[in-house]
Amino acid sequence: MQVTLKIFRFNPETDKKPSYKTYQVEAQPTDRVLDLLEYIKSTIDGTLSFRRSCAHGICGSDAMRINGRNRLACKALVKDLGNRITVEPLLGMRVLKDMIVDMEPFFENYRQVMPYFINDEPPPARERLQSIEERERFDDTTKCILCAACTTSCPSFWANEKYVGPAAIVNAHRFIFDSRDRAGKERLDILNGQFGVYRCHTIFNCTDACPREIQVTKAIGEVKAAIATGKLD
Amino acid sequence: MNRRVSLKEGLKYQGGGPMLSWLLHRISGLAILLFVGLHVISSFFMQQTGSDLATNLNIIYESWIFQILVTFIVIFHALNGLRIAILDIWPRFLVYQREALWLQWFIFIPIYGLTIFILIQRNLSGG
Structure with a gap:
């Protein structure tokens, strides 16, 4: 053709x-x-x-x-x-x-949410155990490939590049709800800021754009709920 | 090249139904603000000065064609706001966002249809 x-x-x-x-x-x-x-x-x-x-x-x-x-x-x-x-x-x-x-503003927002495992407790003799249910809690958000399709489909990001954007929130979600991580509260404080999750207006462009079919808006909603209630379950 | 996204470029993005409902929510919110604001101002001037402009504005507001438009805006804004609030309170339902949009229109159509029916019936019967 x-x-x-x-x-x-x-x-x-x-x-x-x-x-x-x-x-x-x-x-x-x-x-x-x-x-x-x-x-x-x-x-x-x-x-x-x-x-x-x-x-x-x-x-x-x-x-x-x-x-x-x-x-x-x-x-x-x-x-x-x-x-x-x-x-x-x-x-x-x-x-x-x-x-x-230029992907730098995107990665700058990504780095802001501390997208890495934080746990200063002494490591156990073997691995840090996690139940199937605990692993399942953040399974969806582990699939992110940082392509920026979600963040650049978001009208809130178009309006202001300081908004951390869906990809950064998805990667924060991956660690906030990880039972082994200990910096969830710090990440929630960052996302509760002026350019954090509340710039999301549930437009769903991010969810539709994600090539990995991550439920991005759901992850953002869960982070919003965790900020509002202070609970990570 | 700067990063600025023009309104035209933004509107051309193929976000589909969810993006359109977000846009309509914003537009209807502004329209309600404009309508209520002008209504209050025109009522005030009509009472205080009895000006023709204020009277004419009130005639437009009270015309049944205008009311059909206003009820569309108000009912859509209320139902869409309710959908967003429910999804915000229970994020686990966000997976069903497309179904929620269909449900919203499923509720909207009979309510709006009934409103139009009553408005037209009243005006045809001179009520």
Whole structure:
């Protein structure tokens, strides 16, 4: 099938404003958008820039807006998108070149919530045991690949990049509800701040955008409830 | 290139039903504020000065076509607010957010339909 790709282009060295370029490519319905982008880069226009790494939906490098919605280019199939596909960079981030955006504000927000295991108690002789139910409590939020599809689909983040955003809250949730971690209260205090969870207006764009199908809004809701009640169950 | 997201770009994002209901909630909230504010001001001026502008504004508010619009805005805003409050109180139901939206419209349609029916019936019978 013939596919028309309308691609956002911006080169900071030559362009004052971004533009769109259209490419016609032959594709199979089972091709991924990443396959088409790689075909264009290797055979039509070598200046096209985008991030990619594993190409299997795990590394989270190739999150971009495809037909107006955040997706991973390596998971978006042509047959689900039709023969006219628009590819644009993530919203709310500074565009460096074409689909490449400056991810630093995103990672700065991520680091704020202390996304690592904290427990100063002396370690037991063997491992820190956890029941199946305790592990299940935060299972969903362990799946995050930090692609930023959720955070950059959030109108609250578009309005203010200081808002920690769904991805940071999801990663805070992963440790707040971990029975072995001891810094839950500190993280809740951070998320109770001016740019914390209460900037979430339950719009659900994040949940719909997540390529790992994490229930992002539910995780944010649970963090809100934990702040309100002071309970972590 | 700066990170600013224009209103046009934001509105073009394909968020679907949940994003549209959020937008409609914001717009209906502002519309209620505007309606109540103007209603209070026009009533005040009508009583104090009896100005034609205030009287005309009141005639518009009380027209049944305007009331059909106002009841849509108020009933939608109330039900959508209730949905958000329920989901905020019990986050475990957030998994069913799409079903909650359908349920909201399922409740909205008969309430709004009945309201329109009563409004039209009253106006046709001159009540």
